[in-house]
Amino acid sequence: MNILIIGSGGREHALAWKIAQSALVDQVWSAPGSAAMDRIGPCFDVPADDVEGLEKLALQLEPDLIVVGPEAPLAAGLGDRLRARGFDVFGPNKEPAQLEASKGFAKDLMARFDVPTAAYGRFTDPNAAKDFLTTLSAPYVLKADGLAAGKGVVIADTLEQAQAEADAMLSGKFGDASAELVIEEFMPGEEASVFVLTDGVNRLTLPACQDHKRLLDGDEGPNTGGMGAYCPAPVMTPALMADVDETIAAPMLEGLAEAGHPYKGVLYIGLMITPEGPKVVEFNVRFGDPECQALMAALQDDIVPALLACATGGMPARDFESLMPRLSEAKPAATVVLATKGYPGAYEKGSVIKGVKAAGALDGVTVFHAGTGVDQDGEWTASGGRVLSITAAGATLGDAIDRAYAGVDQIDWPEGVHRRDIGWRALKAD
Ligand code: AMP
Ligand code: GLY
Secondary structure (H helix, E strand, O other): EEEEEEOOOHHHHHHHHHHHHOOOOOOOEEEEOOOOHHOOOEEEOOOOHHHHHHHHHHHOOOOOOOEEOOHHHHHHHHHHHHHHHHOOOEEOOHHHHHHHHHHHHHHHHHHHHOOOOEEEEEOOHHHHHHHHOOOOOEEEEEEOOOOOOOEEEEEEEOHHHHHHHHHHHHOOOOHHHHHEEEEOOOOOOEEEEEEEEEOOOEEOOOOEEEEEEEEEEEEEEEEOOOOOOEEOOOOHHHHHHHHHHHHHHHHHHHHHOOOOOOEEEEEEEEEEEOOOEEEEEEEOOOOOOOHHHHHHHHOOOOOHHHHHHHHHHHOOHHHHOOHHHHHEOOOOEEEEEEEOOOOOOOOOOOOOEEHHHHHHOOOOEEEEEEOEOOOOOOHHHHHHHHEEEEEOOOOEEEEEHHHHHHHHHEOOOEEEOOOOOOOOOHHHHH
């Protein structure tokens, strides 16, 4: 079969790499893909947010399965359009994709289905927002309602800062995305990312991951899209995983199906493990990046049958469940993100990166590209904020992390930055 992947980042490179290993797959196509993904299969120059262009491309290529990497095209209705044309799509339709596109929508649904999450309010009026803040205690959590590329959350230490932030956000700090605000109670605890594959009726939970969102070692510095991740995350014990399935995944997915919006794809549950148990920080409607890179390296089995089952739907429960033991088998894996100096703020593009081949040649190491190009001399160059995800599987998590860093140390790129402590929480827990 032929599979079309939508997207161009490290997550999509990892998906393409994993999917290409399947005995079921002939061709892996990507749109727009990247110089690195082009080495796996042909790339087509249609941007991931060009919903109409992607529909045309699908009609031309007639893929057997379309896997949508990023959230933006899903929120814009790519899933609905492609399904209307008869394609099997891994990724939810527009309505359930609002779980990520509108934090207020997600909070209201959680309230409706009694899913554990932080107490909240939704605001468009700055005075109402500021009044609500006075009823909370520090620290204060303010979120732009809409998609803000992972940057729309501000945690303020004082009431004064929080109120100033509410004003700034409601007057367009994040453009249209912050025309509405969600203000919520702060949840203390450790975070984890849980990925649930579902066809709208059946569900299958993949091994949990942990991401490192802050730029600097020790989880300091500004929030980023993610500077590294590992899988499985030992903090998610079997008991906690069962709790998440029962109190979060089941009510959300069953509730959506009952409301006539079955969810087909992967539901990303961003969790806080609070003293009262796991609570939802956010939902995303796609795999995490860089969690996906670690996850794809960790999974020992072919993922294509599960992706296809989710997209097609209608598989008998017993057959769907039979995919489970194969996919819950995971080898510990870790990924370290190399970003351009300046990220998550302004950064320069075009610097040359050496050592990519040497890193990838190490045993167990795979280099996923999140933002690279190739110059006239055939050298890899940086073309984004997050640029490479050096990923490794190993016998233990410690081994996987050591291998990933051995890969990182092969990279010669003076303009790059990375964290040296990916996985520290899990290693400390050992
Ligand atoms: P989000 O984009 O909603 O995942 O938020 C980005 C980051 O902000 C999360 O990964 C958490 O580290 C933090 N965060 C968001 N909401 C809360 C909350 N209610 N309590 C504590 N931390 C939060
Ligand atoms: N790594 C966090 C995310 O993908 O949203």
